Amino acid sequence: MTDLAIVAADPTPLRARVGTKFAYGTTGVREALLSFAVSGAHEVLEEEILIHSGGRRVEPIELAGSHGTRLHLLEEVGDGWLEVSYNALVDLTRPAGEQAGRAVSYDRWVFTRPSRYAESDRLAPMAAQLFPTQTGVARVQAVTEWVNAHMAYISGSSRGTDGAIDSILQAKGVCRDFAHVAVALLRALGTPARLVSVYAPGLTPMDFHAVAEVWVEGAWHIVDGTHLAPREAMVRIATGRDAADTAFLTTRGGRTTFDRQVVTAALERGDLPREDPGALVRLP
Numbered sequence: 001m002t003d004l005a006i007v008a009a010d011p012t013p014l015r016a017r018v019g020t021k022f023a024y025g026t027t028g029v030r031e032a033l034l035s036f037a038v039s040g041a042h043e044v045l046e047e048e049i050l051i052h053s054g055g056r057r058v059e060p061i062e063l064a065g066s067h068g069t070r071l072h073l074l075e076e077v078g079d080g081w082l083e084v085s086y087n088a089l090v091d092l093t094r095p096a097g098e099q100a101g102r103a104v105s106y107d108r109w110v111f112t113r114p115s116r117y118a119e120s121d122r123l124a125p126m127a128a129q130l131f132p133t134q135t136g137v138a139r140v141q142a143v144t145e146w147v148n149a150h151m152a153y154i155s156g157s158s159r160g161t162d163g164a165i166d167s168i169l170q171a172k173g174v175c176r177d178f179a180h181v182a183v184a185l186l187r188a189l190g191t192p193a194r195l196v197s198v199y200a201p202g203l204t205p206m207d208f209h210a211v212a213e214v215w216v217e218g219a220w221h222i223v224d225g226t227h228l229a230p231r232e233a234m235v236r237i238a239t240g241r242d243a244a245d246t247a248f249l250t251t252r253g254g255r256t257t258f259d260r261q262v263v264t265a266a267l268e269r270g271d272l273p274r275e276d277p278g279a280l281v282r283l284p
Contacts, residue, residue: 013094015045015269018199018235019087020208020248022261026053028254029077034060035197035248038088039236041068041284046089054080067239068284069246077251081259089268090235095219095282108215110241111192117163117180117242118195120187126168127188140214140223141278143185147178147225148277155205176210176243178225183212183242191215196222196283197237197246199265200229202272207263208248213239213283221280231281232273235265 020036034051038044051058053074060072074082114121134142151171158166158173164184167177179195186193192215200209211224211234222231238246249256 012270014092014233014267014273016090016092016199016201016233016235016265017087017268018090018201018265019085020261020263021083021085022249023081023083023259024249025080025257025259026077026082026251026254027079027257029082029251029256030075030253031251032074032077032082033063033250034072034074034084035069035238035246035250036084036086037062037070037072037237038090038199039068039238039284040064040070041236043091043093043284044088045091046087048085048087050085052081052083053077065238065240068236069238069240071238077254082256092233092235093284095284107194108192111194111215112187112190113241114184114187115241116244117176118184118187118193119163119165120184122165123168123184124188127185130185131189137216137280139189139191140186140216140221143182143189144212144223144225144277147182147185148227151178151181151225153178153226153228175207175224175226175228179210179212180242182214182223182225186212186214194220194239195242195246196239197248198283199235199237199263201233201235201265201267202275203229203265206265208237209234210243210246217280219282221282227275227277230273230275231279231283232275233267234283236283 063071164180167173183193196213240246
């Protein structure tokens with residue numbers, strides 16, 4: 001098996017325009033937590049956030065999550081329409097140097113534990129049989145390619161409650177399902193792995209995208225079993241154990257009804273990179 005190659009940083013960073021517009025009907029909702037803003041780890045050149053609730057513009061409370069995640073809290077949402085419009089211009093500067101320190105050491109333990117949608121403890125025997133000898137980057141590549149070969153990407157084919165085991169049994173899903181399977185299998189083998197929500201220029205059909213991030217070669221690297229978009233152009237939104245930590249909308253109380261959603265992500269500077277599944281790619 002060919003080892004993964006490390007992608008050299010481009011001295012002229014790509015520049016991406018990303019955004020989303022979505023609307024939900026709300027009845028009796030007390031609070032809403034939104035995750036759509038570009039991570040603070042990126043260099044954001046321009047940004048506009050417009051949120052309307054019940055026909056009036058509201059200012060959210062920005063909360064700082066882990067790993068640069070930026071969350072926006074709305075209190076007393078009530079009844080009516082919750083409408084969000086977001087637009088940002090981002091320089092896709094690649095990270096340089098090693099990621100080190102106490103936080104990294106802690107993360108490497110946290111992200112080897114099983115979680116709600118990544119049942120690595122229950123998948124340990126299967127992972128050991130599928131990948132008995134691979135280590136390091138060869139293991140990451142083997143798991144990623146197994147996920148790509150085993151699962152079919154079919155929009156709307158999974159439920160919001162499905163975890164990695166459900167996805168493996170159904171052998172189909174969407175991006176979050178592919179990511180959960182990769183994360184769970186890698187954790188089962190002792191490799192730290194987590195889930196990242198991203199804007200993904202080049203993705204078809206365009207939507208919010210979910211990928212896995214794996215600790216290998218002394219740093220966190222993105223892997224994507226769907227192979228649907230070039231990782232070099234992805235823009236980080238949120239980082240966590242699984243989809244429970246990276247959902248773009250979480251509400252307390254009441255009821256929400258989906259109305260519409262549009263996601264956009266395109267490069268404004270530079271050409272869309274060609275995806276190389278055999279490369280190691282890091283995001284800021």
